[in-house]
Amino acid sequence: MSGAGVRRVLAAASALALAAVLAACGSSSGSGSGSTLIFADVAPFSGVDAALGPIYLVSCTGTTQAINKAGGILGHKVACKPVDTRGEPADAVPAVGSLLSTTPNLALVIGCTSDEAASVVPVLNQHKTVMFCMTGQSEFDHVKFPYFYRLVPPDLAESYAMTVIAKDLGYQRIALAFGNDIGSQTFVQPAVAAIAKAGLKLVANETLDEHATTFRTEAAKIVAAHPDAIMTEALGNADPTLFAEIKQLNGGHMIPIVGTSALISPAFYAAAAKAIGAATFSKIFHADNLVTATSGPAYNAFTSALLAVKNSHLPGEQTGNFSTYFSAPGAVHLYDGMTLAALAMVAAHSTDVAKWKPWIVSIGDGVPGAVVVNSFAQGVAELRAGKKIRYVGPGGPTVFDAFHDSPGIFQIDTYSATGTVVVAGNISAAQLRSVIP
């Protein structure tokens, strides 16, 4: 059995044991008056995906400060707690176990990326903890976890979106270069199928060991295949290192890149720009991303919340262009998830999860006669006025299905030479359907 296989078995065994213990212990049923509610950021803060947790923490800290500034939730202040999963299922389960046993006022979990979702979602669900997860794994499309919510699309939809971008830009010969972690590998098979459906040619398919320090031979194979573009997601140092080596081996010319939405982050931009030069990177890079607001009241409330925590020296906070957070999926959609959860508690007049959970969908999707609100403060004011509300945040309106998935629609993002995210276009539903195998 491989190391990853052993880790998966250990994680599954640990998860089962932990779930059994937690089932015996029961679940949270509301917090004492005036106590601080905790939003836990369960995500990698170390390991190859270490960039993810800090993005969510910036969003969490900004959101909770905005909630506190508006009076908190039913008299409770809200605070964030980072929980490092190291991006490994076997590390994530004990980390979540520790979180659950030491955090009596745990109100919400955010994060839960594809690295650890499969192992921690059942545990959190068993504990009746509402979670807004950033996983794209397709198993959550059809397995029901009542406490699981997702505002991002399944990974295969991102693979289709990347294929549409490549086709739209006129690229015919495609190379794939995805990391060997769970989250990145889920893109590969849908991408292979979509490339074939779109009539494009797959000329190379390299799997990058994200713990490796160089990818020279992989880069040489890609260059030798003469692709028009490379579709990729290999987080940590892997992609920037690969880009630098491709540029070196390709006579100083960089091959165009089509990335996933995970590559929209300050840390990734900084590393990639350093590797091949900001001007070059900004010219050759495109990524799919969910459509998010770039102006308007929801966007203004969101950016104000995040800007309030700029230079707060949060754990793992990344240097680079801070405005990149305004387009980072983890920052936008988790902000929406946290705001939705907070408004649900206020609407339910309770922090008892059994009472407020049903309000998530009704406030997100709206009910007849609901007033649209774009921030926590605005929502609380309308609720106090006795009105029904529908929250529409910077990530746009939600449409939850039976599995609590609310996949949005895609846009095409690029970076400017200073690292600001620029929207280059949109992907229509028809375009997406045209490449679905």
Place this chain on the structure above:
Amino acid sequence: VSLLVESVGFGLITAAVLSIAAVGFTLQFAVTNVLNLAFAAVMTGGAFITYAVNQAGGSVWLGVLAAMAAGAAISVLLNYLVYAPFQARGAAPITLVIVSLGMALIIEFGIGAWTGGIGVSYTMSQGSTVRLGGLVLTTVQLLIMAISVVVMASVHGLLRYTKLGKAMRATAANRMLARNCGIRASRVIGLTWALTGALSGLAGTVFAIDVGTFTSTSTDIFLILILAAVFLGGPGNAYGAMLGGVVIGVATEVSAAYLQADYKYVIAFVILLAMLAVRPSGLLGARA
């Protein structure tokens, strides 16, 4: 054929870095009797010292000197404060291995806490691209190979032609007998920690130059390659470590060219296991 030539060239760059580290590691093990798994963490420390110098406006090459000094100091302190007290109390070799593993984690996480766990790069030019046959190398990569050759030659000169080198070989072969012959073994051991620590700092910096972007945990997988090179060549044998570094470096890159690339480190260990099955003492035999 072109891919084969390219991958051999890439393997030689990896081998250049690996050999410097493997020689330092194996010399340290041979003379001090400590299989120091914190070696790669000290390398990381050296890489970040150079980064600090570079960020302060100094050149990377100036940083190399600082990294070597820091590597030597950290290694001497590690021995003085941690390993030597354990050895004095009769700790078994496997105990020291576990202690060194703990030190590796402490150093790595300490660096991570200092740097924030974010990937960093040196501000330096990679130089112009040079084409040699089917190889495409930068001048910096050629320089790394040159540094490695100089280090290998220097280690050879040290071990063969200097009093310290001979004393190191004698202490490695039989510490008690060396003492009886008038060699001040404890002093030799202290100097060995300093010397191999300096090699560790140097290896860390050339590693960081080679990979471009690095973090506090970047050398984790590299430690595995160091161990493979050392045991392939014959543990404790400096020349074996040089040879092991070349074999492992080239094998990983060539295998990546023809097999699934993310299995390249697995291939290195298949070679190691096959070699040890045929020749358990490694390519160049028993400890020097």
